[in-house]
Amino acid sequence: MRRYDLDWIRVLVFALLILYHVGMFFVPWDWHIKYETSAGWLRYPMLFINQWRLPILFVVSGMGTYYAFNKRDGKQFILERSKRLLVPLFVGILLVVPPQVYVERIVEQHFHGSYFDFWPVHAFTGIYPSGNFSWHHLWFLPYLFTFSLLLCPLFIYLRNNPGNKLRTWLGKTLRSPAGFLWLLLPLYLAEALLEPFFPVTHALVGDWFTLTSNGFLFLYGFLLISVKDVFWPIAQKYRRRFLYCGILGFTIWIITILSFEDTIYLHFSEAFLKVFNLGAWILAIFGYSSRYLNKPSISLAYANEAVYPFYILHQTITIFLGYLVLQWEWTFTPAFLFMILGTFGLTWLIYATLIRPWKWIRPLFGLKGRGGKKARANYLQQAAPIK
Numbered sequence: 001m002r003r004y005d006l007d008w009i010r011v012l013v014f015a016l017l018i019l020y021h022v023g024m025f026f027v028p029w030d031w032h033i034k035y036e037t038s039a040g041w042l043r044y045p046m047l048f049i050n051q052w053r054l055p056i057l058f059v060v061s062g063m064g065t066y067y068a069f070n071k072r073d074g075k076q077f078i079l080e081r082s083k084r085l086l087v088p089l090f091v092g093i094l095l096v097v098p099p100q101v102y103v104e105r106i107v108e109q110h111f112h113g114s115y116f117d118f119w120p121v122h123a124f125t126g127i128y129p130s131g132n133f134s135w136h137h138l139w140f141l142p143y144l145f146t147f148s149l150l151l152c153p154l155f156i157y158l159r160n161n162p163g164n165k166l167r168t169w170l171g172k173t174l175r176s177p178a179g180f181l182w183l184l185l186p187l188y189l190a191e192a193l194l195e196p197f198f199p200v201t202h203a204l205v206g207d208w209f210t211l212t213s214n215g216f217l218f219l220y221g222f223l224l225i226s227v228k229d230v231f232w233p234i235a236q237k238y239r240r241r242f243l244y245c246g247i248l249g250f251t252i253w254i255i256t257i258l259s260f261e262d263t264i265y266l267h268f269s270e271a272f273l274k275v276f277n278l279g280a281w282i283l284a285i286f287g288y289s290s291r292y293l294n295k296p297s298i299s300l301a302y303a304n305e306a307v308y309p310f311y312i313l314h315q316t317i318t319i320f321l322g323y324l325v326l327q328w329e330w331t332f333t334p335a336f337l338f339m340i341l342g343t344f345g346l347t348w349l350i351y352a353t354l355i356r357p358w359k360w361i362r363p364l365f366g367l368k369g370r371g372g373k374k375a376r377a378n379y380l381q382q383a384a385p386i387k
Contacts, residue, residue, distance in 0.1 A: 003063075004296050005289035010060055011303045016053055018314050018347075020046060021137070022339045025322045026332065032104045032136075033322050039332055048250060051274065052281040054140075058214045059282060061144055062221020069159050074152050081148045088366040089141040092312050097136045098123040100319045105132070107323065137315040139202035143211070146204065147218040155222060162226075171227040177238040180283060184275045186216045191271040232290050239287025242280050249277035308366040309351045317350075318343045 023046050024031040028038040068077055102118045105111035111118060118132075128134030135142065158164055173179035194209040201207045224231045235242070253273040260266050321342045325335045355361050359369045 002296075003294060004300060005286075005294040006060055006063060007300055007304045008293040009056065009285060009289050011300065011307050013053055013057055013060075014307045014311050016049055017311065018318070018343055019340065020049060020053065021315050021318050022336065022343060025318070025325075025339065026336065032100060032319055033107045033326065035322070035325065035332070035335065036329075037332070044254070047254070051250065052278045052285070054214070055217050055278050056282045056285060057140070058144075058147075058217040059221040059224070062147075062218040062223075063225045064221075065148060065155065065218075066222045066225040069155055074156050078149065078152060081145055083363065084366050085141045085145045085148075087364060088308070088312055089135065089138055089145075091364045092138045092141075093133075093135050096312055096316050097134055097138065098132070099316050100136055101128065101132045101134060103319050103323045107326065138312065139204070140311075142204055143202075143214060144218070146211070147215050151215075151219060151222075154219075158222070158226060166223070167226050170223055171230050174224075174227060174230050174234055177234060177241060177283075180279060183220055184279050187213055187275040187279070188272055190216070191275055192268050195271070196267065232286075235283055235287040236290045237287075239284055239291065242284035242287055246277060246280035246284050249273055249280055253277055305367060306348070306351055306356070309355050310347050312365055313347045313350055314343055317346045321346075 023042050025033065026035045026039045027043045027046060028040055029043065065077075068080065072080060098119045099115065101123065102111070102115055105118070111122070122132055124133045125131055126133060128136075158167065173182055190209055190212045194212055198206070198208040198210075200210050202210065204211075253270065256266065256270060256273060318339060321339045325339065330338070355365050355367070362369055
């Protein structure tokens with residue numbers, strides 16, 4: 001049966017991404033444009049969300065890949081991934097990201113003139129941040145494609161050999177909730193040994209920590225679904241225990257980074273707390289979603305289709321609204337609400353009028369060529385999980 005809880009997780013986490021990017025305008029962290037007076041308190045809920053928000057998306061993507069291989073061979077899978085990932089990436093780089101860079105250059109007073117003075121003449125000169133060519137928030141797509149391409153031979157082998165030793169070991173190990181700690185070991189080694197030397201860049205080339213950590217998470221998604229008869233019952237049964245572990249892990253981590261000076265001992269301790277925390281929250285989310293969200297609905301059918309275009313479009317709108325806030329000099333509360341409501345509202349308006357109804361536009365934003373009531377009805381009755 002289709003795992004509607006995975007669709008809910010995907011929709012809700014991408015909704016959190018919009019809130020997170022609005023928050024980036026206000027917190028004292030580097031971003032494309034910044035509110036003049038930072039809201040320091042906002043970084044704590046954002047730190048909490050940031051611990052597991054992207055990791056769980058890579059796990060869910062790996063789970064979707066498992067089901068995609070049920071209907072495709074290797075060549076068909078890579079072709080499908082190219083259409084669903086590389087085409088929207090190209091469209092995003094060409095049309096969606098340049099307005100973000102333009103606004104940033106205008107705010108920095110590094111460019112003067114209209115948008116069409118900037119695009120296309122200057123929009124693709126040099127590599128960001130010193131230049132203007134970038135994929136910005138769309139970095140998730142080339143990473144996902146890279147993982148799909150590199151792991152495709154392994155996935156084919158695992159699919160064609162269901163009794164393989166890795167699947168057998170994993171099925172036995174995960175019968176105990178403590179067995180999930182084994183999956184944290186590669187993540188811990190990446191956090192402890194790679195992150196200090198290869199800080200996150202989202203540039204793909206040379207971004208070894210991000211590639212390693214998220215690559216393992218993507219692989220874990222595929223593996224966990226391959227032992228779904230063990231994974232889902234354990235995640236649901238022990239969901240409360242995983243939740244308590246997440247609360248404890250995040251609390252100790254926050255106290256640690258606020259109370260102690262950075263030393264080599266703190267680094268290795270913090271690395272463990274971070275991977276323990278993200279693992280606990282991911283498992284808790286899977287457990288509670290399995291218990292309460294694994295059911296179809298018309299709202300989910302609509303949102304599940306809309307989430308990809310929302311992801312592609314939202315940050316351009318957020319940065320544009322942030323630019324308006326800077327011009328109007330609003331205080332925090334009205335500015336924050338304006339940007340959240342405006343980002344969701346304008347993104348939906350563009351999606352509903354310019355993308356969703358048009359079968360030739362839909363594939364440019366990662367959607368299948370046809371939608372509508374028939375597609376939603378098929379979704380509600382599907383027996384196959386997300387792809």
